[in-house]
Amino acid sequence: MALASDARSVGLVTPQTAHFDEPLTLACGRVLPTYELIYETYGKLNAAKDNAILVCHALSGHHHAAGRHSVDDRKAGWWDECIGPGKPIDTERFFVVSLNNLGGCHGSTGPASTNPATGQPWGPEFPPLRVRDWVHSQARLADALGIDCWAAVIGGSLGGMQAMRWALLYPRRLRHCIVIAAAMKLSAQNLAFNEVARQAIQSDPDFEDGHYLHAGKVPARGLALARMVGHITYLSDDAMASKFGRELRSGSLDIGGDEPVEFQVQSYLRYQGSRFSDSFDANTYILMTQALDYFDLAREYGDDPVAAFEAACCRFLVLSFSTDWRFPPARSREIVDALIAARREVSYAEIEANEGHDAFLMPIPRYLALFRAYLQQVAVS
Amino acid sequence: MRQDLTHIVRWIDPGSRVLDLGCGDGEFLKRLRDERGAAGTGIEIDQDNLTRAVGKGLNIVQQDLDQGLANFPDQSFDTVVLAHALQAMHYPDRVLAEMLRVGRQGIVTFPNFGHWRCRLHLTTRGRMPVSRFLPYRWYDTPNIHFCTVRDFEQLCAEQGVRILARDMVGAGSSMLARAWPNLFAQTAIYHLTRPA
Numbered sequence: 001m002a003l004a005s006d007a008r009s010v011g012l013v014t015p016q017t018a019h020f021d022e023p024l025t026l027a028c029g030r031v032l033p034t035y036e037l038i039y040e041t042y043g044k045l046n047a048a049k050d051n052a053i054l055v056c057h058a059l060s061g062h063h064h065a066a067g068r069h070s071v072d073d074r075k076a077g078w079w080d081e082c083i084g085p086g087k088p089i090d091t092e093r094f095f096v097v098s099l100n101n102l103g104g105c106h107g108s109t110g111p112a113s114t115n116p117a118t119g120q121p122w123g124p125e126f127p128p129l130r131v132r133d134w135v136h137s138q139a140r141l142a143d144a145l146g147i148d149c150w151a152a153v154i155g156g157s158l159g160g161m162q163a164m165r166w167a168l169l170y171p172r173r174l175r176h177c178i179v180i181a182a183a184m185k186l187s188a189q190n191l192a193f194n195e196v197a198r199q200a201i202q203s204d205p206d207f208e209d210g211h212y213l214h215a216g217k218v219p220a221r222g223l224a225l226a227r228m229v230g231h232i233t234y235l236s237d238d239a240m241a242s243k244f245g246r247e248l249r250s251g252s253l254d255i256g257g258d259e260p261v262e263f264q265v266q267s268y269l270r271y272q273g274s275r276f277s278d279s280f281d282a283n284t285y286i287l288m289t290q291a292l293d294y295f296d297l298a299r300e301y302g303d304d305p306v307a308a309f310e311a312a313c314c315r316f317l318v319l320s321f322s323t324d325w326r327f328p329p330a331r332s333r334e335i336v337d338a339l340i341a342a343r344r345e346v347s348y349a350e351i352e353a354n355e356g357h358d359a360f361l362m363p364i365p366r367y368l369a370l371f372r373a374y375l376q377q378v379a380v381s
Numbered sequence: 382m383r384q385d386l387t388h389i390v391r392w393i394d395p396g397s398r399v400l401d402l403g404c405g406d407g408e409f410l411k412r413l414r415d416e417r418g419a420a421g422t423g424i425e426i427d428q429d430n431l432t433r434a435v436g437k438g439l440n441i442v443q444q445d446l447d448q449g450l451a452n453f454p455d456q457s458f459d460t461v462v463l464a465h466a467l468q469a470m471h472y473p474d475r476v477l478a479e480m481l482r483v484g485r486q487g488i489v490t491f492p493n494f495g496h497w498r499c500r501l502h503l504t505t506r507g508r509m510p511v512s513r514f515l516p517y518r519w520y521d522t523p524n525i526h527f528c529t530v531r532d533f534e535q536l537c538a539e540q541g542v543r544i545l546a547r548d549m550v551g552a553g554s555s556m557l558a559r560a561w562p563n564l565f566a567q568t569a570i571y572h573l574t575r576p577a
Contacts (some may be wrong), residue, residue: 315440336442337452340422347435349428349443366428373436 009076010042010067010084010091015107018144024102024137027130034116037141038107039063039099042083043091045145048381052147053089054138054174055079055098056155056162059230059288060280062106065098066091081363088371093380094151102137103129103287111283112213124210124283131158131295135165139173151378152176156360157327158288161295164335167312168297176378178317178371181324181360183331184297184305184338190326193233194289197226201282210283219282224273226285231272236323236356244268298338305338315345317374319367321359322352347374385490385568386412386464388548392488392572393417397459400424400484402446402476403466407434414439422458447471450479458484465568467491467533468524478540480573486545487573495529495563498552514552514567530563537573546572 017038024032040063045052055065057078066083068076083089083096100108103126111126142150153174155163160182167177186194201207204222208215235243244265251261301308316339320332329350339346351367353359359367386409393399396418401410404423407430413419423441425431434441444452447470461484463476468491470476480487492515502510509519517524528536530549537544549566551558557565 317435333452340442340452340457341454343457345422345440347431347439347441349431349441351428366432370428370432370435373432377436377438 008084008086013040013067015040026127026133028128030127035109037099042066042096043094045095051380052095052150054150054153056159058157058159063098063100088368101134105281105284112281121213129291131161131165134162135169150174154178156180158292167314171313174314177314180319181327183327191293194293197229198286200225220277223277223282227276228269228273233326234358238354239356306341309339309342309344318348320350324357326357384550385570388570389488400458400461402463406430407437407439410439411437450483453483460484460486462488464490468527473526481575490570493530493566493569494527496567497564530569542573543576545574
């Protein structure tokens, strides 16, 4: 069993860091004079350099998408189900690039990095970012790697928004755009959940108005709470019911007893929250949720998504999941309908899945089969 | 390739834009692309079929035809094909109208329920026909709106749809089917347009 799974893994991987000295003008008007992006690659870039795939991460993602950093690593990268030899993003054919976005907290320049102007952590002074800033910085990374045109740019959720923005900003630099469980903009309900998450962080006394690093503190409770709220929106009602139901982890509801009760779902959320607050930077979380909030694919195209997609020339695969209520199938259909009206090439499927938004990370056979079938027909030299 | 599909390839102009409603595993669209240089889009509801079609490099959108084609702009395709699916639609009349809104031309194929075997089956046994060609029983069939050749032409007349050409496929030879389609055609094939 272990051997079989190893044969389908990219194995041990080592992150690399690219340093950029050319200043990057951001959507907010401010300029980042220098910055670093941490990334991993899987597979080999071919001689024609036409087999490169860019993987864009979601809200709390990072560059470590596949394989393991050491033999002792308990968990593989976040999209190991989809990236590897013989997997949908087949590393026997493709050269895969996965980075931690600018503003992240896993090695790329972000709020926890040192501001060269002050010698202190950027903290809340780090410039706000938009999805397009990520796309521009990813294009610089492509330049550094000698990749003129991606075979595909792929992303789920917030990653899908980056993929779509790529298709509009650099239409000649990608041949395929794969948008999974995404939307052209957030709904009011989405915005509301993000605001609850930010409020949870900002109202933690240890947040110190974002200067917690300087104060030697971590707003761990706020971060954990933000993650718990987020996590609920990633799962479907069905998924929660089948995973936890009303099972008790401890205590009893028997009449005549007053033993304190803990439901399984409580314990699970607390675990997710505390694990997250150990590894994630609060300012990064705020920055990323804001980038998500501000994203509106068609804003500068007169709010007309058809006009927006007329700027694209790649082929599209759009996927949604039946029980995803964070970015439901209807949001994906809007993307597809706009692409059809813009007469772009598009394939679309709504995958039956119980797992909610998180389904895009799961090994759901029909999902993987379609994902694989699409990428198998992507031409490489 | 099903026989009705072979018949309609010649009605597709080289390089044209084709929308195939209920495209199955995409074999027909692939053939149109390879033989006629047609740029095809397929609509399919079954995901396993869709995956096979996508694997052929085709653009396939998962969509329920009974929900209409409202997301497709007027006259955005040269030809819209509905092969062997008319009888499975909840609203065949609306689908026909939609086809000729979205496409300049339409191609429809369907099993002719006026075929003598169907008539004989119903007459002699008094029961709904079940055959190798139409293998379902009345209660489990996806074919909820059977029609005859005459029925279909009547619908076309009512909708102001012009029949550019028609072809008939019989059980054995198609000679009888072409001479007396309503009695001998097993599959009816129509090339349609709506006069401007």
